[in-house]
Amino acid sequence: MGIEWLEPVPLDFSQQWPAETLGASIERNGDELPDLRGARIALIGVPEQRAAAHDVADSVRRALYPLYGGPWDLRVVDLGNLRPGRDRVDTLVAVEELALEVLKYGCIPVFMGAGSDWPLGVYRAYGKMEQTINACLINSRISLGDDYSLPDRSNLLAHLLTHKPFHLFHLSHLAHQSYFVPQSALDLAEKMHLEVHRVGEMQPIHRAEPWLRDADMAIVHNAAVRAADAPAQHEANPNGLSGESFCALLRFAGFSDKLSSLCLTDFVGSRDLDGQNAHLWAQGLWYFIDGVAGRVADFPLRPKSENLKFTVLLPDDQGEMVFYKSPYSLRWWVEVPNNPSENARHQLVPCSMEDYELAQSGSIPNVWWRIVRRGL
Structure with missing residues (x-):
């Protein structure tokens, strides 16, 4: 070197x-x-x-x-x-x-x-x-x-x-x-x-x-x-x-x-x-x-298919949000809709359990609006 x-x-x-x-x-x-x-x-x-x-x-x-x-x-x-x-x-x-x-x-x-x-x-x-x-x-x-x-x-x-x-x-x-x-x-x-x-x-x-x-x-x-x-x-x-x-x-x-x-x-x-x-x-x-x-080889090292998947329907027929939870670290991600394949490393955006709970209650969490705003 x-x-x-x-x-x-x-x-x-x-x-x-x-x-x-x-x-x-x-x-x-x-x-x-x-x-x-x-x-x-x-x-x-x-x-x-x-x-x-x-x-x-x-x-x-x-x-x-x-x-x-x-x-x-x-x-x-x-x-x-x-x-x-x-x-x-x-x-x-x-x-x-x-x-x-x-x-x-x-x-x-x-x-x-x-x-x-x-x-x-x-x-x-x-x-x-x-x-x-x-x-x-x-x-x-x-x-x-x-x-x-x-x-x-x-x-x-x-x-x-x-x-x-x-x-x-x-x-x-x-x-x-x-x-x-x-x-x-x-x-x-x-x-x-x-x-x-x-x-x-x-x-x-x-x-x-x-x-x-x-x-x-x-x-x-x-x-x-x-x-x-x-x-x-x-x-x-x-x-x-x-x-x-x-x-x-x-x-x-x-x-x-x-x-x-x-x-x-x-x-x-x-x-x-x-x-x-x-x-x-x-x-x-x-x-x-x-x-x-303490790393546990979560995403992006481990495919999203190895995580627990949770789907939440958005209010007013706006579609759905797909969340993933790691069974190894208990951390959460939300999936980016229509993410191009060349950006596969970025197709899941980290979020918190509170974001998932907010979506479940019928409110759209801020992390979703940030994803939409930056045009992913």
């Missing part, structure tokens, strides 16, 4: 870690790269464009490695850190090439670092694989700025939506705060059939599970979490997700059989004076690993 893009994990992480800790089980890029064959998760640090380039990823490692693992049967490898490029374009190319290589092995690349432009490189890797994907962004703001300039935290979403060739089937945006988002941006998101949910709609937090389960790629911005729990932000924000909710969302993402990449972004290392934010990311990664370890 592209070893020229990578710097080994620093030597101080090669110490003898106590038994059962993640540091004792994670295979590190030291004298040689770990073998990706059979690995489930690959950790990769993304540099800042400054002298102390790897402070963020290494601070997260210092908090992650001492944690004790669960009853997991999976391999996690740490590929080290991307070498700082000459500019942001170099970093984008490096992220793209590494993501492509890791994805080809059926391994989940987990990128973590400063900045928020580089997830575009992960998206471009899917394009090289000619795979149409669903993406989920979690951020306090909706980054629909000018896409004519280089990608950054103000326009990442715009770049994802306009990048050619188009390989984005659907996009969900979670946890925005209304006072940070102009109405014109919300109107544009509506016209583009994006699924947008403000932070207040995500309570209780399990309501967000189906939205994350629908994603192939998840991008989680540090700014989505309130500053009391995640102080390493450009602007200290008193509101947002709690640390507990952040960890729950990462577990939902890990447990999804569809999700194949994760990006943790926008960590301002100079503001994490006592390492609190690094510990939050480390604990979030623990929950992500726990989710991946």
